[in-house]
Amino acid sequence: MARHHLPIPDPTHVGLTTYDAKDPNTEYPPIQELRPPKGAPNVLIILLDDVGFGASSAFGGPCQMRVAERLAADGVKLNRFHTTALCSPTRQAMLTGRNHHSVGMGAITEMATSAPGNNSIRPKDKAPVAETLKLNGYSTAQFGKCHEVPVWEVSPVGPFHQWPTGSGFEYFYGFVGGEANQYYPGLYEGTTPVEPPKTPEEGYTLTDDLADRAITWVRQQQALLPDKPFFMYWAPGATHAPHHVPEQWSAKYRGKFDDGWDALRERIFSHQRKLGVVPEDAELTARHDEIPAWDDMPAALKPVLARQMEIYAGFLEQADHAAGRVIDAIADLGVLDNTLIYYIIGDNGASAEGTVNGCFNEMTTLNGMPGIETTEFLLSKIDDFGTAAAYNHYAVGWAHALCTPYQWTKQVASHWGGTRNGTIVHWPKGLPDKGTTRNQFHHVIDVVPTILAAAGVPAPHSVNGIAQAPLEGVSMLDTLRDAAAPETHQVQYFEMMGNRGIYFQGWTAVTKHRTPWKAETPPAFDDDVWELYGPDDWTQAHDLAAENPAKLAELQRLWLIEATKYNVVPLDDRGFERINPDIAGRPQLIKGNTQRLFSGMRVAEGCVLSLTNKSHAVTANIEVPASGANGVIVTQGGSAGGWALYAHEGRLKYCYNFFGIEYYPVTASTEIPAGRHQVRMEFAYEGGGLAKGGDVTLYYDGKPVGTGRVAQTQPMAFSADEACDVGRDTGSPASTDYGPTGNAFTGTIDWVQIDIGEDSHDHLVTPEDRFNIAMAKQ
Template sequence: MPIVEYEPGTAFPGKIGRTAAESSPAWPAPIRARDGAPNVLLVVLDDVGYGQFGCFGGLVDTPNIDRVAAAGLRYANMHTTSLCSPSRACILTGRNHHSSGVASIMEAATGYPGYDGRMPFENGMLPEILLGHGYNTFCLGKWHLSPAEENTLAGPFHRWPLGRGFERFYGFLGGETSQWYPDLVQDNASISQPKPPEEGYHLSADLADQAIRFVLEAHVNAPEKPFFMYYSPGCAHAPHHAPKDWIERYKGRFDAGWDAYRQEVFTRQKEIGLLPADAKLPTHDPDVPDWGNLPADQRRLYARFMEVYAAFLSYTDHHFGRILDTLERIGELDNTLVMVLSDNGASSEGGPLGSVNEMLFFNQVPESLEANMAMIDELGGPRTYNHYPWGWTWAGDTPFRRWKRETYRGGTATAFALSWPAKVTARGEIRTPYAHIIDIAPTVLEALDLPAPKTIRGVPQSPLEGVSFAHTFNDPEGATEHRTQYFEMFAHRAIDHDGWRAVCPWPGPSFTEAAAKGHHFGDPTPPEILDELETTGWELYHIAADPTESTNVAAEHPARLRELITLWWAEAGKYKVLPLDGSAQARLATERPQMAEPRTHYVYYPDLAVVPFAALPRTYNRPYSIEADVEIPADGAEGVLFAQGGTAGGQVLYIQNGRLRYAHNYVGRDVMHVESSGGVPPGRHRLRFEFEPTGRPDIKNGKGTPGRAQLYVDGELVANTELPHTTPFLFGIEGASVGYDFGEPVLHDYAPPFTFTGTIHQVAIDVSGDLIEDTEADIARLMAQQ
């Protein structure tokens, strides 16, 4: 007898009698995709400039991204928000970033509707929509779309990937992570990486392994069921990590420098047809030094930074190719809509000198050329947290000016490649209609012949704000249907409308020009500043004739400029862009609602998942203590009691060679130790570290509070030393663990995880300011013993 199915919620079509023999069954129909529904593979890279993919004229080898472009299309006129979380919100929802409350990264949320970081459920995501049409939905890599204070294992989990329509997740929740020691989450649980870097581990390879596994596990069970995969490997966001042999492939490739790179890529982009023949390259950026004027050692270091970056991108491209190969092997590649793009332009967060440790930037520690040179052979490896200098950022965004976080096209334009061999007949063609990443979701829905839903899980849906460009797939002459698009990031503003572009840069067109007026990135924008910007700060470009923003024509077209400024304010009111806020540090330091009540005493237990750094007590520049309640067996014990952070900076309380030790890793530059003179005897003990400030922090120079580091065993002072400075703001993005050192080690005196071999009952951190009283004589005695 054939199976009878009926739509859930409708009347039962079978028959119910007194017995089964007198009855006929029917089944609620499962949700199935329509026959032949395509897969969707959406690849979102991080901080990759318009001029870095090979298929967009770049000098980095990306054969598999190029393979997508050759099998389909390159879109030369695609735009982002200029920052990661906002762009990802746009891509997945089809709405503007302020409409989703994601004006900035989630860690910079403030208490206004366009800025609060709480993405509303009326802005449904693609996986939520496609799940309701019979798709498997997979998320791999970077998320960065849930509030940082909700990223603990206390939840809530409704804004994690599994709460937003994904059935499976393997990746990391924050904005960045080490490629060698990632902060991994699988579904709704923190996990450890499958093997250490010494055994060949790298996150890019791991993510590809998991992506292939997700596809094959679904395919063998339901070969006809399509999937939607959001694949976001975190490349090429700092830290730039790559295997040594991949780095060596680029040795000498960038010795000519960023000026030469920019010129060569610009020429190639014209040859490819991405730019018109009469396009101009904007003048040399005032913030970027001329390569030829740099000393030889500096050029050697900077070239090496770029070799590492290129290796990172190529290595990630290689593993993306494995996913394409798998789809081809199982016969699914032709019917897979593949889209590849970056979330914004290249990143300038390495500063003018580059950095071996990005935590220097976050802690306002000045870069040292000498210190960076000393680490040149370590760049890209597990002992560094590196980022290239912003000369390469500027070059990577060729042919445009400026970079990530700014709304010039260097920050907002992205390379975009698309293929779908079964439906897109073009091979290697270029499309030039204006598009924005809010157009991706409606384009996917049109390509799949699916309507935008009126409700998702009972929640009425807001209208999509993007428009589909699916009509351009097979029509080279297809015109844009996206006429107007605003931009805003940290009060840096722009608007595109019918081939014209107005830009109001804040704090200025460059850092150099801004500083001449006393303005700096992160400065707030009070009313008097805004009034000045409205009268003198706007620039105008005729993008239809000048796609690289090389010539400001505001003086020639004042009426056009006034029209665009007025239009920007209208869009700002419509999409929750106000209030404008150029501040950076103040936004990062904003007090936000927390899941837990405020406290000064934190208790942790051994061998549990890592505690995210955003949920940890802030021990910087204040008195605090770490106390472990432990039992030492008769034959002794060693290992980590409490570890926070990693190679880029952190602190660890541990026992080694029988002695109680504490180490403070100051931004990877120097490690300060204190160690007990005798061993910890067998039995149950309270092992305590205390920090007592003895001076004021020197924040301007990146130095936190100096102080006294003291160790106690059962209340008796056993070691003491002075720390001349401490970490001022942030150890690192890695969290904390009890009984082992999660991920990368805080210091290299032991091999992680260096699990404690005794028993830990609990570890308590106290930031109330209560310290054990010591006499100066005791301290002086212990100082003499060090």
């Protein structure tokens, strides 16, 4: 069967055509079901999130990962496997077998620009592996995180061609975006928003839910099509912040990190040498001045810091356990021996985005306001870390320790701390070695060529009528089958927001351009200081730039060649400018100053007009039953920050939730009468900068019924994953007046309208107004 052009053309019968099917000369070949070549393995990719090389016990770390250890004992451990230093780029590169700039993913989707290497648009000539495998006869499914959809396409109306089900996966259950609340995730099944099957009080966590769904899918697939191999991609979102995990997982780590991150680095490094994941002569790199020493941290803060790490360790162990449940289900079906498993422990290094103190609510950091969480506040919340009441992240020092023995962390693509991730490959039927390690250099773009080689499927010349560009990775099969195999991945560039490096035949030349947790303006690119590390320097501990300037110059030139080849240039280290779509040059889903929403809508924050740092109004046409009004009319965000307009005890009420630290309620003086009415909230922003306060006025049918004040506001975003809901609050509650369930509005909502800009003092929106606004937007 020719498999170079996909879909594989339908066979056409050429021969005798009889008049009567009963004619003994009537003969047609039987219908052949599409299957890959005989012996093609099942494929399971497990990709964890934000896990440093030194975190897992399988690679010498403090977080117990018994499933990873078990797979390593029966498979092959990769000690020099690399990612891109950030999530969206790693995922798109892994799924396509091409470098991240080649597939438009120079950074996360929220920072897309109009430049080809950064536009977040996957070129049609670089089809993802799921599409290739599906068109060769595999069943395909993805569970968990998808952070590859352009931000202007993340809505209930698509387009959906870069969603998982438009990228070769026949089934998808998970979330679309950078992170998810483990207790209140914004979930999709296919492209349809769905809600978790139970509440946190009933024991819900996202990681367990994703394992349940994967087990159900693979059991059904094997029950109905046991002769058809499957490709499953399981990416739980753990251990990206927020670090959420039930107490039973973190309790076992109580007191284990009280001596701090510097001592932890030493312990990890000692274990790594004993395990052989680093050579005996490897050196532990020095901690940079930007990363504080444990001894220099305030004594009063240390109990909180230790608790942060206990939570994280439990979170990672829970993720490993859930992965083990999926693997055990495959084993119970009797097909584990011929399942090629890639267990990639992190899509980049550990995250240093929690700042030097860590945080109880990560949204304070993402909004550029980490200082509002004082030591006293953090101490008051110590027992809530990891629970549904928190949205926590750990301190920079822990991230650095979990990248032991390397320099730096996530985002820093120049050094191994940002890009080297422990990986295990398990395939009993296909790999003769058990419990061995491999030291050859490899990169995440090598996964696709390896899968295709294992399946006996060629990289397609065309997919859906479009000629395909060559794969940019190399197959790892020779490496996996022979520890002495020559290294085949000879050269690899790295770049992330100006941090850049080049690997060539053991040598590395690198330059760190910016520090992840600092908002300072980075230097000019030509002022960056490059470092040079030799082939025998496993950890990049000794800079040879001054000793060997000729070699450094050679590698710098090679970096520029590779960068030009793969759309890395122009280099782009901008921050705010890339977040702002008007400057970045990417489309915006929502335009204008007015937006109407309807009952039952649940959309991401990016699907709604931005209300931050400006005056705005929220109006709703409702019908109140004779029994009175109660429940949510419209809300945005959740317990980590947001706002809600709702009826409480019969009265209209507005609540602004400032990071879960302060709640600013405003209540109407009278109940909403039964019948059809228009309710409205106006917020008059005081101006004078970001995150200021403002005055709130509530109206019934254009008449003021209540006033109040919001003292301070969130300047950039309410949430990373909570929705804007009309008619109820589907995630964590934005107000303490109602819970996560049973909060639906008791009446009927015709529409909700959001207006931004200066107050027009026209407190009643008429149908004529709505028509004029609509016509003005044509």
